[in-house]
């Protein structure tokens with residue numbers, strides 16, 4: 395994959411949205427209310443524009459893309475299920491960091507204290523620590539010293555000899571994982587509004603793009619054909635099923651690790667086999683990049699990892715080039 399700062403990515407997205415046919419961009423507008431029809435079905439939104447003026451927008455379907463604390467979710471009375479996260483995060487951007495290999499992203503699973511290095515555009519590297527909350531008092535007392543100490547202690551960690559910090563050290567003390575049903579009559583939730591995952595895995599932006607695309611695939615046809623609300627609600631229900639089938643398993647795995655526990659035996663088996671077997675590594679890549687639901691990857695991945703372990707260290711390599719097939 396690759397890493398891009400929001401300061402670079404968001405303007406590109408805004409320009410693309412504004413240039414799309416039939417899109418009117420209202421920058422700085424805040425949704426303040428949900429409109430409903432006589433049966434209580436969502437039928438649009440009320441917004442406060444940047445000018446201070448209030449405006450009502452009527453719609454056959456409302457799309458909530460307003461992040462993990464979704465105001466629209468609250469207004470629609472669709473509460474999210476919340477799963478607490480035992481880790482907190484501190485991070486900053488640097489120039490002049492040298493990393494141990496050419497990968498765009500390096501993660502150190504300290505079990506439970508995590509370390510990260512993300513190479514971004516323009517020679518900038520984001521370095522981060524996500525330790526267990528037991529270490530929060532230490533980080534709160536000295537954010538910069540604790541972050542740098544954590545990074546310097548990482549095995550094969552980033553070389554900070556010529557590193558220059560170019561942003562303040564930012565702390566994110568609480569990142570609960572949330573999920574709500576992604577489609578209901580009259581309303582669809584995408585991105586974090588539907589499901590906010592543990593930031594540890596760096597999947598949120600990918601999920602936001604992916605879920606927006608899935609919703610558009612289901613909804614665009616019925617809307618463009620002028621179909622009635624029954625058809626639109628059927629499209630929203632299809633989207634919700636697709637969202638659940640593809641992502642609920644990933645969220646369950648991520649929630650489980652967000653408890654701050656150590657690796658399970660299964661994870662140790664998978665990671666150790668992936669380090670010496672190209673096929674297990676490919677399975678793990680498919681799982682970690684969330685390309686398929688875990689229930690479709692894990693049976694083949696675990697079988698392979700068990701075979702690698704049974705054969706013993708160094709005896710297996712496999713072909714990384716072949717495609718993997720899942721049931």
Ligand SMILES: Cc1cc2nc3c(=O)[nH]c(=O)nc-3n(C[C@H](O)[C@H](O)[C@H](O)COP(=O)(O)OP(=O)(O)OC[C@H]3O[C@@H](n4cnc5c(N)ncnc54)[C@H](O)[C@@H]3O)c2cc1C
Nearest residue numbers: 423424425460461465566585586593596597598599600602
């Ligand atoms: C510390 C941290 C690190 C992360 N690191 C990564 C990473 O490395 N890679 C990755 O992929 N993801 C990462 N994520 C997750 C990622 O930021 C989110 O998953 C992603 O931003 C979700 O996109 P979104 O569009 O759904 O929501 P958001 O990006 O939160 O956007 C929601 C938008 O809705 C607007 N909004 C909210 N309420 C209203 C309202 N009432 N009216 C109008 N507008 C409103 C907000 O202003 C905002 O612009 C990280 C998250 C955290 C907390």
